[in-house]
Amino acid sequence: RIKLKHGSHREGKRTDSVMQKWRGNGLGQFIHWGLYAIPGGEWNGKQYNGAAEWIRSWNGIPKSAYDSLIYKFNPINFNADEWASIAKNMGAKYVTITTKHHDGFCLWPSKYTSYTVANSPWKKDIMKPLVDAYDKAGLDVILYFSIMDWNHPGWRYDIKTKADSIAFEGFKKFTRNQLIELLTMYPKAKGLWFDGTWDKSWVKQAKFADELEAEMRKLRPGLIIGSRFRADEYGKRHFDSNNVLMGDYEQGWERKLPNSIADVHGNDWDCVMTIPENQWGYNKAWKGHIKSSNELIEMTAKAVSLGGNFVLNFGPKGDGSIRDEEKKLASEIGDWMKVNSEAIYNCEYSGLEKQDWGYFTKKREKDKVYLIIFNTPVSGAYRVKLPAKTAIAKSYLLTNPNMDLRVEEVHSNEYFIYAKPTTEAKPFVIVLDTKKKENNGGNNYEKAK
Numbered sequence: 001r002i003k004l005k006h007g008s009h010r011e012g013k014r015t016d017s018v019m020q021k022w023r024g025n026g027l028g029q030f031i032h033w034g035l036y037a038i039p040g041g042e043w044n045g046k047q048y049n050g051a052a053e054w055i056r057s058w059n060g061i062p063k064s065a066y067d068s069l070i071y072k073f074n075p076i077n078f079n080a081d082e083w084a085s086i087a088k089n090m091g092a093k094y095v096t097i098t099t100k101h102h103d104g105f106c107l108w109p110s111k112y113t114s115y116t117v118a119n120s121p122w123k124k125d126i127m128k129p130l131v132d133a134y135d136k137a138g139l140d141v142i143l144y145f146s147i148m149d150w151n152h153p154g155w156r157y158d159i160k161t162k163a164d165s166i167a168f169e170g171f172k173k174f175t176r177n178q179l180i181e182l183l184t185m186y187p188k189a190k191g192l193w194f195d196g197t198w199d200k201s202w203v204k205q206a207k208f209a210d211e212l213e214a215e216m217r218k219l220r221p222g223l224i225i226g227s228r229f230r231a232d233e234y235g236k237r238h239f240d241s242n243n244v245l246m247g248d249y250e251q252g253w254e255r256k257l258p259n260s261i262a263d264v265h266g267n268d269w270d271c272v273m274t275i276p277e278n279q280w281g282y283n284k285a286w287k288g289h290i291k292s293s294n295e296l297i298e299m300t301a302k303a304v305s306l307g308g309n310f311v312l313n314f315g316p317k318g319d320g321s322i323r324d325e326e327k328k329l330a331s332e333i334g335d336w337m338k339v340n341s342e343a344i345y346n347c348e349y350s351g352l353e354k355q356d357w358g359y360f361t362k363k364r365e366k367d368k369v370y371l372i373i374f375n376t377p378v379s380g381a382y383r384v385k386l387p388a389k390t391a392i393a394k395s396y397l398l399t400n401p402n403m404d405l406r407v408e409e410v411h412s413n414e415y416f417i418y419a420k421p422t423t424e425a426k427p428f429v430i431v432l433d434t435k436k437k438e439n440n441g442g443n444n445y446e447k448a449k
């Protein structure tokens with residue numbers, strides 16, 4: 001191990017109640033909203049090929065023309081309670097909301113820049129009604145904050161000259177001021193989701209970022225900060241130079257999921273996911289592969305089966321309304337969660353060997369395992385391998401706990417559970433109550449003939 005001043009300051013999972021709650025959330029909502037939602041991926045009738053929230057970086061647009069969008073920000077259909085109820089009805093337990101994306105436009109009336117809602121036709125704070133609405137709906141709020149800020153004169157991609165360094169010092173002070181301001185104005189926020197931290201200028205700020213993280217944690221005990229915020233003094237990100245996770249959870253799963261438990265190194269993690277291939281901010285064009293609710297439910301199940309949270313992104317329109325396609329997906333996911341969320345909330349990696357029919361989850365601190373079935377085998381038999389000392393006490397459909405399913409032990413500690421899918425082509429859940437094996441090693445079920 002090498003000596004690190006600004007590496008990770010904690011090993012292993014946090015055990016405090018705030019992090020336990022976060023760990024058990026399972027499903028979250030991401031909101032990307034800002035000036036970029038006004039053009040919605042299009043400028044003078046031309047489609048921008050990249051992600052809509054990056055349209056300012058498109059050569060086709062003079063930066064000043066983009067920056068003037070502030071004078072068009074007047075979301076007359078903005079309804080924080082509606083956004084919160086869409087999330088609640090989807091079954092999300094928390095929300096991550098953009099306070100400031102890479103373009104530097106602030107959805108709160110920051111004292112440290114004029115590039116905020118306060119100087120738009122809307123004038124009013126957007127963050128307060130959102131934090132209050134989600135809090136009232138019972139969802140925890142995490143504030144997304146982009147360190148990279150294309151609007152601030154002191155931002156640099158790298159620090160090459162004395163002038164760069166002086167400018168960036170001013171930028172660092174500005175960044176700290178805004179973060180302390182956000183934590184002070186929105187004390188209900190449970191965490192910060194940092195982005196825009198990959199450029200050399202910020203990666204070189206190991207000491208500053210380490211001290212800033214400590215200051216924020218002191219100001220807001222229990223604050224949740226992921227691995228994307230800061231690098232160690234050797235420029236290592238997400239994992240320090242001793243390969244220890246930075247921050248409270250791994251924040252590397254953007255538009256991708258781990259494939260096995262080996263990929264998550266025993267850490268907490270979240271996966272943040274777009275519904276289209278790669279659009280976070282609103283894009284008028286709803287094109288390319290749009291994920292179905294079945295796909296999104298499967299990603300949620302896969303994330304929870306590997307000990308993570310799945311955070312699904314919504315990109316409200318410039319007028320503050322949420323597009324119908326996103327509302328429809330949220331309600332389809334919600335319909336499934338209303339029946340099956342017992343297999344998602346407060347569940348964790350089961351330790352069982354992955355099977356082809358779908359994903360195992362395990363209720364935290366209970367001898368209860370869930371089989372979330374996506375692929376029904378033609379045999380109608382669902383294979384389960386249990387550890388040596390574990391037996392099946394009871395097995396049933398989550399939707400029909402009074403009817404025991406037939407279980408056949410095909411080898412020692414290996415079983416077939418027989419179940420007929422009860423609903424149309426939708427994933428369903430089989431529950432296993434497990435128990436310690438008696439010393440006779442026998443089960444209550446028939447041996448294979």
Ligand SMILES: C[C@@H]1N[C@@H](C(=O)NCc2ccccc2)[C@H](O)[C@@H]1O
Pocket residue numbers: 032051053054195198254272280
């Ligand atoms: C959560 C998303 N992160 C922003 C982004 O710029 N992602 C591109 C990216 C992703 C990972 C490493 C470097 C750059 C996107 O605009 C979204 O805000």
